[in-house]
Amino acid sequence: MEPLVAHPLKCSGPKAKMFAVLLSMILCTVMLFLLQLKFLKPKINSFYAFEVKDTKGRTVSLEKFKGKVSLVVNVASNCQLTDRNYLALKELHREFGPYHFSVLAFPCNQFGQAEPRKSQEVESFARKNYGVTFPIFHKIKILGPEAEPAFRFLVDSSKKEPKWNFWKYLVNPEGQVVKFWRPEEPVDAIKPLISQMVGQIIIKKKEDL
Numbered sequence: 001m002e003p004l005v006a007h008p009l010k011c012s013g014p015k016a017k018m019f020a021v022l023l024s025m026i027l028c029t030v031m032l033f034l035l036q037l038k039f040l041k042p043k044i045n046s047f048y049a050f051e052v053k054d055t056k057g058r059t060v061s062l063e064k065f066k067g068k069v070s071l072v073v074n075v076a077s078n079c080q081l082t083d084r085n086y087l088a089l090k091e092l093h094r095e096f097g098p099y100h101f102s103v104l105a106f107p108c109n110q111f112g113q114a115e116p117r118k119s120q121e122v123e124s125f126a127r128k129n130y131g132v133t134f135p136i137f138h139k140i141k142i143l144g145p146e147a148e149p150a151f152r153f154l155v156d157s158s159k160k161e162p163k164w165n166f167w168k169y170l171v172n173p174e175g176q177v178v179k180f181w182r183p184e185e186p187v188d189a190i191k192p193l194i195s196q197m198v199g200q201i202i203i204k205k206k207e208d209l
Contacts, residue, residue, distance in 0.1 A: 046175025047072070047157075050150035052106075053138035055119040060137070062150060067173045068102055069197045071190065072154060074142055075105045076114035076165040077125050081183050085166045086130040088187035092194070093134040100198045103134035106151060110143050111165045154180075170194070173201060 044050065048066040051059050073089065076082060093103045107122040109115040117125060123136045140148035142155070142162055154169040155161045157177040166183035170193065178197075181190060 048175040055123045070171040072169045074108045079114040079165045105136045107139040
């Protein structure tokens with residue numbers, strides 16, 4: 001009887017190895033595609049596409065401001081600029097709002113710890129002391145990994161990150177950032193551009209009638 005001789009398995013040949021490598025590459029490609037579908041979201045190109053929280057923690061869609069001109073401001077109660085800015089913003093909102101323009105205020109405590117109050121307290125403080133009628137939202141973070149996505153959109157679009165309280169971003173009716181102003185710049189400097197943009201909205205509405 002002939003002794004048993006161990007023969008190499010055919011599946012261990014070069015073709016089998018090539019097949020295994022090809023299969024691994026296909027599986028990796030599929031996995032990457034699935035990860036992209038899960039984690040890569042379409043790029044948002046409008047400020048009004050975001051949702052934020054109001055001072056009571058309720059979700060608010062910024063879509064309700066689409067079609068208007070918006071001046072988005074990071075506000076604070078205990079800042080040397082508080083009085084001047086709140087009063088000027090109140091007059092700006094009264095002059096041009098609320099149908100075609102709105103000031104949108106976002107309290108933030110990251111600049112000089114100037115906003116220690118809770119969100120509802122901020123709203124009450126601004127209404128009582130300055131008589132503001134424009135929307136005040138939930139206190140947010142602007143800097144760091146926990147930055148509010150809606151505000152981060154403004155920063156990324158303008159390429160300018162706030163360095164202090166009361167930075168102002170002007171957003172057009174489509175949700176794109178038009179211009180920004182530093183806190184020390186007078187609100188009166190913003191009026192001509194707001195007036196022009198509001199005028200364009202009114203003309204367009206008349207033409208559409």
